Every structure is written in C-alpha cells, then in structure tokens.
Amino acid sequence: MIKEYIYIILADDDEDDRLFFTDAFSEMKINTKVDTFKDGVELMNYLNDSESILPNVLFLDLNMPKKNGIECLHEIKQNDRFKDIAIAIYSTSSSEEDIEETFVCGANIYIKKPSDFNTLKKVLSDVVTINWQYHTSGLNKDNFLLRL
Amino acid sequence: MKFTEFIRTPLFLRILFVISIAVIFFISGITYKHLTRLSESSDEVNRAYEMTLQLEKLMSQIKDAETGNRGYIITKDSTFLEPYLYAKLRINTSYMVLQHLTDNREQPNDHLVLLKTLIDSRLAQMEKSILLAQQNKTTELQQNLLKGKTTMDDIRQCIANLTDLETKLLPIRQEDYKNNFSITPIFIYIVILIGLILTVLSFVKISQDYTELKKTNNQLLIANESGNIAEIVGNFGRWEWDIEQNQYRFSDNMFRLFGREPGTFEANLDNYLKYVHPEDVAYVNRTMTKMMQTNDLPSFNYRIKREDGEVRYFKSVGKLVTNKSGEQVLVGTTSDITDEYNTTKEIEERNRELERSNKELTAFNYVASHDLQEPLRKIQTFISRLNDKEINYLSETGREYLERITVASDRMRNLIDDLLQFSRSNKAEKEYESADLNFLLENSKQELSSIIEDKKAVIISDRLPTLNVIPFQIQQLFTNILGNSLKYEKEGIPPQIFIAAKKVKASDEEQLPKNAGDSYYKISITDNGIGFEQEYAEKIFILFNRLHNKNEYDGTGIGLAICKKIVDNHKGYIFAKGEPNIGAVFTFYLPTDLKNN
Numbered sequence: 001m002i003k004e005y006i007y008i009i010l011a012d013d014d015e016d017d018r019l020f021f022t023d024a025f026s027e028m029k030i031n032t033k034v035d036t037f038k039d040g041v042e043l044m045n046y047l048n049d050s051e052s053i054l055p056n057v058l059f060l061d062l063n064m065p066k067k068n069g070i071e072c073l074h075e076i077k078q079n080d081r082f083k084d085i086a087i088a089i090y091s092t093s094s095s096e097e098d099i100e101e102t103f104v105c106g107a108n109i110y111i112k113k114p115s116d117f118n119t120l121k122k123v124l125s126d127v128v129t130i131n132w133q134y135h136t137s138g139l140n141k142d143n144f145l146l147r148l
Numbered sequence: 149m150k151f152t153e154f155i156r157t158p159l160f161l162r163i164l165f166v167i168s169i170a171v172i173f174f175i176s177g178i179t180y181k182h183l184t185r186l187s188e189s190s191d192e193v194n195r196a197y198e199m200t201l202q203l204e205k206l207m208s209q210i211k212d213a214e215t216g217n218r219g220y221i222i223t224k225d226s227t228f229l230e231p232y233l234y235a236k237l238r239i240n241t242s243y244m245v246l247q248h249l250t251d252n253r254e255q256p257n258d259h260l261v262l263l264k265t266l267i268d269s270r271l272a273q274m275e276k277s278i279l280l281a282q283q284n285k286t287t288e289l290q291q292n293l294l295k296g297k298t299t300m301d302d303i304r305q306c307i308a309n310l311t312d313l314e315t316k317l318l319p320i321r322q323e324d325y326k327n328n329f330s331i332t333p334i335f336i337y338i339v340i341l342i343g344l345i346l347t348v349l350s351f352v353k354i355s356q357d358y359t360e361l362k363k364t365n366n367q368l369l370i371a372n373e374s375g376n377i378a379e380i381v382g383n384f385g386r387w388e389w390d391i392e393q394n395q396y397r398f399s400d401n402m403f404r405l406f407g408r409e410p411g412t413f414e415a416n417l418d419n420y421l422k423y424v425h426p427e428d429v430a431y432v433n434r435t436m437t438k439m440m441q442t443n444d445l446p447s448f449n450y451r452i453k454r455e456d457g458e459v460r461y462f463k464s465v466g467k468l469v470t471n472k473s474g475e476q477v478l479v480g481t482t483s484d485i486t487d488e489y490n491t492t493k494e495i496e497e498r499n500r501e502l503e504r505s506n507k508e509l510t511a512f513n514y515v516a517s518h519d520l521q522e523p524l525r526k527i528q529t530f531i532s533r534l535n536d537k538e539i540n541y542l543s544e545t546g547r548e549y550l551e552r553i554t555v556a557s558d559r560m561r562n563l564i565d566d567l568l569q570f571s572r573s574n575k576a577e578k579e580y581e582s583a584d585l586n587f588l589l590e591n592s593k594q595e596l597s598s599i600i601e602d603k604k605a606v607i608i609s610d611r612l613p614t615l616n617v618i619p620f621q622i623q624q625l626f627t628n629i630l631g632n633s634l635k636y637e638k639e640g641i642p643p644q645i646f647i648a649a650k651k652v653k654a655s656d657e658e659q660l661p662k663n664a665g666d667s668y669y670k671i672s673i674t675d676n677g678i679g680f681e682q683e684y685a686e687k688i689f690i691l692f693n694r695l696h697n698k699n700e701y702d703g704t705g706i707g708l709a710i711c712k713k714i715v716d717n718h719k720g721y722i723f724a725k726g727e728p729n730i731g732a733v734f735t736f737y738l739p740t741d742l743k744n745n
Contacts, residue, residue, distance in 0.1 A: 014522075016529075017526075020529055092522045114525075115525040115528035115532075116528060116532045117529050117532040117536060118532060120529070
C-alpha cells in the first residue's frame with residue numbers, strides 16, 4: 001500500500017490536549033494519520049519496536065509522567081533509525097530554559113500550546129506542511145520558536 | 149642641621165666626656181710635674197743657704213784646729229791638743245755634709261776636691277808641727293809653720309770661692325723658684341676652670357635632656373591614655389610577648405575583656421588559656437605554638453568564657469616588632485567581636501530567609517506560568533470550540549453568558565501575563581550591557597505597530613543615547629509607557645507622542661533626591677492624551693492601582709508598576725506629571741555610568 005498520508009504521532013499525558021490535537025487534524029483538509037501516546041514510556045516502546053511504522057512528524061509534550069519529553073528527545077536523537085523524524089516540541093511552557101535545552105538537544109521546532117482552537121489548527125497545519133529539509137538546514141534559534 | 153642633630157646623639161656626649169677626662173688628666177699631669185719642680189727649686193735654694201753655712205762652719209773648725217795646734221806648740225801643754233783633735237773630727241763631718249749637699253751638682257765639686265786636698269795637707273802640716281815641736285827642731289818647725297800659713301791662705305781663698313759661687317747661684321735659683329711658684333696657680337686655676345665648665349655643660353645637657361624626657365614622658369602618658377580609651381571604646385586589648393625573656397604584658401583593657409579588673413592576674417599564656425572556651429583551647433594552643441615557632445600571628449577567631457561565665461567571641465592578631473635596642477617583641481591586639489559576630493549571624497539568617505522566600509517566589513512563578521496557564525488555556529480553547537461549533541444551539545441568554553465568560557477569561561489571561569512580566573522584571577541578576585536606546589525604542593514601536601497604525605498615532609523622538617542597561621527591560625519600559633499613552637488617547641484626536649532626551653546633572657534637577665548620583669540621562673515622554681489629576685502622580689506606579697474603571701479602559705494596573713520596577717533596577721528614577729484633558733508626561737532618569745558588580 002502506498003503511503004499517501006502524513007503520519008503524525010503526539011505524546012501528551014493530558015487527555016484534553018490529545019482531544020484538541022486529534023480534532024484539529026480531523027478538521028483539516030490534509031490527509032493525515034494521527035496516533036497519540038499518553039506518556040514517554042508508551043511512545044518509546046512503540047518507536048523501538050522494529051515492526052512499527054515511524055512517523056513523519058513527532059509532537060512531544062515536555063511535562064509527562066514516567067518519561068518526560070526531554071528524555072524521549074535524547075533517546076530518539078541517539079538512535080540513527082529515527083534520524084528522519086521531524087520533532088516538534090509541543091508545550092505549555094515558554095520558558096527560555098526549556099526552549100534553549102530542546103534546541104540544543106536537536107528538536108526541529110518549538111510550539112507553545114495556543115489557547116484558541118483556530119490558532120491551534122493553523123499552527124499544526126503550518127508545522128505539518130513545512131518543507132522540513134529546508135527548515136532544518138536553515139535552523140537557528142530565532143526561527144526555532146514558532147511564533148503565532 | 150646635621151651637626152646639630154649629631155650634637156644630640158649619645159655618641160657625641162660620650163666623645164665629649166672622654167676628651168674632657170683626657171684634658172683633665174693631661175693638665176693634672178703637667179701640674180703635678182710643675183709642683184715637683186717647685187719643690188725641687190725650693191730645695192735648691194735651701195741647699196745653697198746650707199752650703200754657705202757649712203763652709204763658714206768648716207772654716208771656723210779649721211781655725212779652731214789651728215788655734216789648738218798653735219797653743220800646744222807654744223806651751224807644750226797637752227790640754228791644747230784636746231780641742232785640736234776634736235776640731236779635726238768635726239772638720240771631717242762638715243766636709244761630709246758639704247759633699248752630700250753637692251752630690252747632685254757638678255760644678256762646685258772641683259773646688260771641693262781642691263778644698264779636701266788643702267785641708268788634708270794643712271792637717272798633715274799641723275801633725276808635723278806637733279812632732280817637730282816635741283823634738284824641739286825649731287828651724288824646721290818655723291819652716292813648717294810658714295808652709296802652714298800659705299796652705300791656710302789657699303784654704304781661705306778656696307772657701308771664699310765656694311761661698312762666692314753659692315752667693316752667685318742663689319738669685320738664679322730664687323728667680324727659678326719664683327717663676328715656678330707663679331705659674332703653678334695658673335695651671336691649678338685652668339684645671340678648676342675646665343672642671344667647672346664641664347660641670348656646667350653637663351648640668352645644662354642633663355637638664356635639657358631631663359626637660360625633653362619629661363616632655364616625651366608626658367606625650368607618652370597622653371598617648372597611652374588615649375590608647376586606653378580607644379581600647380575601651382573599641383572593645384579591644386593590647387598585649388606584648390617579649391620573645392627572649394618569654395614575658396607577657398597585657399594592657400588594662402585586656403583584663404576587662406575577660407571581665408576582670410586590670411592587673412588582677414599575672415600576664416602569661418597559661419592564665420590566658422584559662423579563659424579560652426574549653427572547646428577552643430586545643431585550637432588556640434595550636435595557634436600559639438605555631439606563633440612561637442614562626443614569630444607571627446595571623447588573625448584568628450575563638451571563643452572565651454568570661455569570669456562571669458558569659459561566652460564572648462574574640463579575634464587576635466599579632467606582628468613581630470624589633471625595638472631600637474634590637475629586642476624582638478611580638479605585639480598584638482585582641483578584640484571582642486561578639487557584637488559583630490551576632491550581627492553577621494543575624495544577617496546570614498536573614499539572608500537565608502530571603503533566599504528561602506525568593507525560592508518560594510520562583511516556585512510561585514513557575515506555578516503561575518505553567519500550572520495556572522494550563523487550565524486557563526483549556527478553558528479558552530473550549531470557549532473557542534463552543535463559539536465555533538455550538539453557538540447556534542445556545543439561547544440568546546446562553547450566548548451572552550458565553551460572551552461574558554470569554555471576556556473574563558481574556559482578562560485572566562492578561563492578568564497572568566502581566567504578573568509574570570512583573571515578577572520577571574524583579575530579577576536583578578540580569579547583566580547590564582551597552583545598548584542603543586534608539587534601537588530599543590524602534591523595537592517597542594514595532595511591538596505596538598498595529599495600535600499605532602489603528603490610531604494614526606505620531607511618535608517623534610530625539611536622538612537617544614547608548615547606555616549600559618538591561619536591554620529587554622528598557623524595551624519593555626518604552627512599550628509600557630507608549631502603550632499607556634496610546635491607550636489613554638483623547639476621543640477623536642490622534643495621539644501625538646514626543647520623546648526628549650538630555651544629559652543632566654543631578655544637582656540641577658529638583659525632582660531628584662539629594663543622595664542621587666552625579667549625572668543622568670533624562671528621557672521625557674509627553675502625550676496629548678486625557679492626562680490625569682496631579683494628585684495621582686505617585687499612586688499610578690503602585691501595583692494594581694488604577695485610575696479608571698475597567699469598563700472604560702481595560703488594564704490590570706501592573707504596566708506602570710513594571711516601569712517603576714525596571715527604572716529601579718537601573719538605579720534610576722521615574723516621575724509622572726499630568727493635567728486632565730491636556731496630557732501626561734512620563735520622565736525617567738537613567739544613570740550614565742551603570743556598572744555590573
């Protein structure tokens with residue numbers, strides 16, 4: 001079967017946020033497949049299974065029980081198999097330290113969760129349709145944080 | 149100058165003393181010699197008289213012998229022989245005396261030898277005469293008597309010569325004696341005079357030294373007393389350790405530090421250690437041992453237990469001093485630092501408290517920024533979902549309620565954002581860096597660009613300086629003040645904002661407090677908005693203080709409080725001046741030379 005959709009995974013412990021996330025994609029006109037995991041351990045178990053299909057874009061919440069987003073980011077960046085996955089940090093926090101740390105660890109983009117559903121839809125569609133190759137090659141700290 | 153200094157040295161005094169003693173010895177020696185000579189010349193004179201006397205005596209004795217001799221020859225009576233024989237004996241004695249008197253003379257000796265020969269021959273002639281008279285050889289006797297007369301004449305001549313000589317010598321000797329006699333008092337006088345001068349000099353010098361000593365002593369006394377007072381006021385004591393003698397000396401206040409009266413115990417290390425807190429004795433002992441080895445005592449702290457049992461904190465420090473006599477003394481001070489110690493402890497405790505509350509504040513910031521925002525964000529997202537999808541299913545009242553919920557949640561969002569900004573402007577740990585204020589102003593105009601455009605506002609500014617500031621905070625300051633001016637515009641009149649900058653001296657600015665720094669940049673932002681009553685000029689900088697109902701103007705009452713905080717962070721001052729319906733002027737002063745600590 002030819003893969004015609006963009007495969008997206010979200011790891012977030014918050015049920016409401018997972019709901020907004022899937023709702024937003026279901027309302028978009030882009031052909032996507034969205035899977036969600038409720039913590040870092042579940043996510044890594046899935047990714048480390050060689051049978052699993054790897055996502056095109058991975059959305060990582062930072063504050064999660066068991067294994068947090070930063071830890072997941074470290075593990076993913078250490079494994080060569082995951083080198084093609086674009087990683088978007090998806091967090092409530094907009095603290096300088098978090099932005100700095102995830103940037104240094106090799107995340108591709110940083111999104112602060114918006115408080116408006118339409119904004120959320122726009123942000124997510126922007127992220128998913130970014131030409132990742134182009135974005136990654138010119139990545140710097142200024143365009144790392146996606147401003148709304 | 150140098151010579152007068154030399155005169156004051158003890159060495160000079162010693163040299164002077166030795167020279168004087170030598171001079172006195174020398175003159176005394178001369179005087180002694182002189183006196184000896186005086187007595188010698190007096191002896192000479194005496195001897196001359198004696199000589200003359202003895203010569204006359206000798207003459208008369210010879211005459212006596214001759215008379216006796218003649219008497220016998222004429223009478224042949226042996227009674228005449230008696231004086232003759234006696235005179236012969238005495239002649240010899242007299243001659244011996246004469247010889248003795250002339251022992252140490254040379255000249256008269258020839259005459260004396262001649263005299264002796266003549267006397268001997270005369271005596272021999274007399275002997276012969278007696279013999280011839282006994283044999284009655286008259287002719288021969290006559291011849292012999294004649295010969296005797298000639299010899300007698302020679303003797304008389306010789307004695308006359310000797311007497312003459314003595315008579316001639318006598319005036320010379322008398323003159324000599326007189327001379328000696330007149331010079332001697334002069335020498336004695338000189339010795340006495342020099343002695344007197346020396347005594348006077350010594351007295352002057354001693355009295356001078358004594359006056360100086362008294363003066364120095366007085367100064368020392370005053371210095372000592374002021375030292376004692378300083379010790380009492382400063383709560384410290386002095387001590388000395390004479391290294392060679394291993395002797396200690398404590399100042400009066402040293403005893404008081406221990407709660408004792410001055411001098412009530414012997415100053416030594418053992419007695420000192422008795423007062424050291426039992427837990428610190430080992431440490432102090434170690435330090436003292438080290439001090440004795442190295443002859444140095446770097447500052448160290450310990451506790452003591454006073455006579456009344458009170459525990460005090462002491463600090464001691466010592467330094468090796470070599471005095472003018474070359475003795476090494478370790479001098480030191482010991483201060484009672486209990487008050488300082490307690491104050492420091494209190495400050496440390498307060499600092500810890502501050503740190504604690506600061507940490508709590510940071511934790512609160514995190515809660516506000518993260519945990520409070522998250523539910524609010526969800527509420528707002530759900531509201532937007534309702535507005536999008538469910539609005540048509542709600543009644544008119546339901547829609548109005550939803551509208552009010554939206555406004556309330558927006559307000560809460562603003563409040564949280566502003567509060568966060570305020571607490572962030574609290575942080576003083578940001579470093580000052582050189583920044584172009586024109587650039588920062590441009591940035592904040594950019595931030596406000598949509599409002600500026602909407603309201604057709606005009607912002608005119610002077611050239612701003614480049615200063616050492618926390619750039620993002622100054623940008624925030626511009627944004628808040630400009631935002632304020634834009635918000636409180638006069639209905640229907642486009643806002644006009646003027647920004648003026650000027651370097652000023654603090655002393656020329658009445659608004660600035662007296663303890664302000666030297667020079668500042670004064671930046672004034674003037675608008676043509678609704679202004680405010682001057683009585684509120686200070687109130688508007690207080691957190692959550694608002695002049696207007698939130699139905700008229702939205703706002704949280706935090707914006708200007710942030711401005712105040714930012715200017716405070718820059719050690720500057722901010723003032724507001726308002727006139728209703730004319731406008732407002734916000735003026736802030738930033739120091740020209742802000743430095744990082």
